Amino acid sequence: MTIPHDSSIRDVVILGSGPAGLTAAIYTARASLSPVVVEGEPSSTSDQPGGQLMLTTEVENYPGFVDGVMGPDLMAAFRAQSERFGAQFVPGKARRVDMSASPFSIWVDDDPEGAPTLRSRALIVSTGARSLMLGLESESRLLGHGVSTCATCDGFFFRGKEIAVVGGGDSAVEEALFLTKFATKVNLIHRRDQLRASKIMQQRAFANDRIVFRWNSVVEDIVGNGSVSGIILRDTLDGSRTTVDLDGVFVAIGHVPNTALFEGLLDMDANGYILTRDGTRTSVDGVFAAGDVQDHRYRQAVTSAGSGCMAAIDAERWLAAREGAEPGNTDTLATAGEPAQRR
Amino acid sequence: MAEDVVTLSDGSFDEELMGSAKPILVDFWAEWCGPCKKIAPIVEEIAVEETDRLRIGKLNVDDNPDVARRFEVMSIPTLILFKDGQVLARIVGAKSKRQLLDDLQPHL
Structure with missing residues (x-):
């Protein structure tokens, strides 16, 4: 351009x-x-x-x-x-x-x-x-073939299917709730044993019977040739692995x-x-x-x-x-090193 | 501009594709897809600029699920470049005009 x-x-x-x-x-x-x-x-x-x-x-x-x-x-x-x-x-x-x-x-x-x-x-x-993305080779290979960065764009293609949403914050829960309009089952995969999402979003998620929570779990790999056929989860507590058969993966991990x-x-x-x-x-x-x-x-x-x-x-x-100062005049403020204003 | 962009449907898809002397770039889109709307004007610009080498087809996946399913479109926007009914290239996701042209160039 x-x-x-x-x-x-x-x-x-x-x-x-x-x-x-x-x-x-x-x-x-x-x-x-x-x-x-x-x-x-x-x-x-x-x-x-x-x-x-x-x-x-x-x-x-x-x-x-x-x-x-x-x-x-x-x-x-x-x-x-x-x-x-x-x-x-x-x-x-x-x-x-x-x-x-x-x-x-x-x-x-x-x-x-x-x-x-x-x-x-x-x-x-x-x-x-x-x-953020998961950073798996399978994730980039299957992008557009079951792995999606845009729930609003791609939810439609998972009508009647089982999918996974990875993450535990507001974005993840919002995506999971939105995707229940299409998918029959949404696996919400979170590495901790509780959600970070706001209370109102949590309540909605817990009340939705299409959402299944998979706590203390991380996605180790996405499986599929040509399109997504499942994910391999690793339990963060005991290290055990589980394969879940599903058709789509939406990532909202931060x-x-x-x-x-x-x-x-x-x-x-x-x-x-x-x-x-x-x-x-x-x-x-x-x-x-x-x-x-x-x-x-x-x-x-x-x-x-x-x-x-x-x-x-x-x-x-x-x-x-x-205004009116000499061009190139740099009235420098206190330099870095002082504690920055972080909340 | 209108001549450069043809609206495709489940019914007309094969006929339009096979009857096209030039490669045809099909834009799989839907009303509810924000990134699709962002690239629609870019695709129309390409239609005008590349009119000698390319035709553009628009396919609404909401109204025409059969074609979308046949080409395993699971994410939109997806652009697929066809020649004589064969898939030459597939571009998934919204991109800048420069990136789209870079992706298409080797196939034109």
């Missing part, structure tokens, strides 16, 4: 278009900062424009929607709202970022050695997190932040989440982080949106404080 280069220096570029990025876009657009959002590229994982909510169905806990709202509809509304105030969108992913000094340079999709696609005084990083691009550039914790302090400031002056890319604890659409708003306000104030 060829994206026209923008030779001007923008005030704000936002990387990522989930709830955090789009809320930052709404706020910075309303502050007349003409934000540009690098929105990502299509995929069948949560690493796509709109983020993780693009793969969910009913969102019941986003305030303001009495009867719930569909995840993709909510993100379409976020985007339309930001466009109404003049936010611009660049399709594609940032491949390289130069953060050595403001203005920062961003290369989107094409030649990372050529001229940068965008340059910006302030940068908001909201690239989110993507679902998330990993999309921060590979910023390694060596921004301070991160041991798991790759960007460290923030004083609101949404990162270890680089003028770079702010919002949403799941810096939050492994709450990971809600509403908290992401909230931190996107914070990043927008932080960036706006930072830009205002710099």
